[in-house]
Amino acid sequence: MFRIGIVGPSLSVNRILEMAKEMEQEMEFIPLAYNETSEIKEIILSYDQRVDFWLFSGNIPYTIAKKLLPSDENLVYIFSTESSIYKGLMELSYSQGKLLNQASIDMFQSNHNAEGEGVEHLKMTIKDLYVKTFDAEIDPNELFRFHYDLWKQQKTEGALTCYPTVNQALQEAGVPAYWMSPTRIEIFQTIRIFFEKIKTSYYKETQIGVVMIEVIDFDHIQEKLKKPYQIHYLELRLKELLIQLCENLGGSLFEQGNGRYTIFSSRGVIEREIQSIQEKIESLSIESNTAVAAGIGYGQTLYFSEMNAHRALRQSKEKEAKKITIIQDDGTMIESVGQEEELTYVYRTDDKEFLEKLNKGNISVKTYKKIEALIRRMGWNGFTTKDLAINLQMSERYAQKIVADLCKVNLADYIGEESPHTRGRPIKVYKLK
Structure with missing residues (x-):
């Protein structure tokens, strides 16, 4: 039985734990909740030898843990998309009884690109949107001051935050706030993929x-x-x-x-x-x-x-x-x-039409797949017979024969020429179909 350490704020851990137990009964789940991110280090170091895999509530605890552990192979976090931002805005607007024209939002730095599109859409909806990005080492009080000062200056009508403790502090200070957390479907999808990863790991081990x-x-x-x-x-x-x-x-x-x-x-x-x-x-x-x-x-x-x-x-x-x-x-x-x-x-395929073409051109599946893999690895838009000869350790004459056969059975195309580095005839360039 695998032991899974679930790390995050208590509200997140409870949500994840509830869904995980519904989906999988053959694993042992160890809830490891924290109030402040400063507690994560102690949790990881204390339980590293007691768990087989780690599941984090978000990118913040994951990033901190990744720095402490030698490998991230057994670490997974719940990935939030723009859906959590939209959900937060809707909940905040509902609590206010109106659509917000001014709001503040904080966002974890490494999530900024992934959720940037959601923020851009918010800017189209909200007249004044104040965004603060932060890293895993930030003091939550700094986020609190960011949202509270904007609200106190009447520049915002509400705040969206990634931190549950910041959300609680803002609400206690009278600021309309909402804690952006992953949606149920985001948690479900991550857990499902995570369990598949664990079973694949077990499959490989055995x-x-x-x-x-x-x-x-x-x-x-x-x-x-x-x-x-x-x-x-x-x-x-x-x-x-x-x-x-x-x-x-x-x-x-x-x-x-x-x-x-x-x-x-x-x-x-x-x-x-x-x-x-x-x-x-x-x-x-x-x-x-x-x-x-x-x-x-x-x-x-x-x-x-x-x-x-x-x-x-x-x-x-x-x-x-x-x-x-x-x-x-x-x-x-x-x-x-x-x-x-x-x-x-x-080096094998079940595609009958593809096999017929290869047989007609007297080309093995392995040879074709190897060429295809080489092109993918090298990122070539086109290739020459010399490219194949050098990288696949074959004579250029044999490479020319293979390419000619591929073109004959309509699996490759001649797409142009390139000038040689020295004097001589132009070099033909090909592309797989």
Whole structure:
């Protein structure tokens, strides 16, 4: 059972808690309410080891917590839209019995762009609108003075604030005020997505992960070593590195012979230890003085995980640089994992019309999807055959053939030319359809 810490003002925490319990019964919810934002630090530090995920009532507590925790991976906050502003204006107008012509509003700084459109619409409705943006460290008294002074000078007829304590203080001082809080639908949508994120995290943690490693041309290494014990010493040094990696992954190591090794672990651990895997692969390569390929496969069963790992290893071996390749359970392939040139694409499709075109052009789904992923990652509006050749590590002649075939089956278009840096013919530019 996951433990969820819900942080915010007591009114917000109670609303979130009520809806969360209606939607999910298999999680433990820990309400952690505060009166002042200065209390958030103590809450986070006290409960960090006691909760699995954090759910914040808004961007203010989230921003403070984000600075205290090493990662924001398990943090989510209720995102407010302009709806909360409109709702606040309507409630304030209703309490006054008239539409307001003058009002003040405070807004958290990082929300200003997201809610800016709502404020612009308010300016069309309200004759005089005074806006104050603030950061998470602001003293609530400063917000109180902002609203109160404007009202005292008769420049406003009411105030909209993000702080419940400021709202209460303004009302006690006689200022018509309303606390802008997320709407029920905003809370519902955030909680729903949050629960999906938690379940996805659990799904990843429990998925089987298989790491397959192969020292390339291991047979040739054996032939080069003159003394019979030298190969045994090499194998012992390699195995020591692999046992260290296995310890990091909390997995099991199996030797398959001839420089081939398999480690069984879980997807969650492997994803967290990708850098460690990369470092050990480099160490293995240095120790053996040859390239080392690595493929990682994920799946719900051992069979599918191994099958995906085999495919990933084969893909890694095809590359000159022998970078780590991952194949996930949904068919997503990630090449050059953790590198600047990392490429993610799905190498299968159910689109029959699309498949017919590829078959007609004698182009594999993997090749097309890889080109598509490269264009997306590079942000190209158009590409040349040289661009593909350089980035996909293929000959320019082969790239020309692929592009010609894509154009032939109406999956790519010739869109223009660019001048070469040196003398020569213009270079053709293409675009996928």
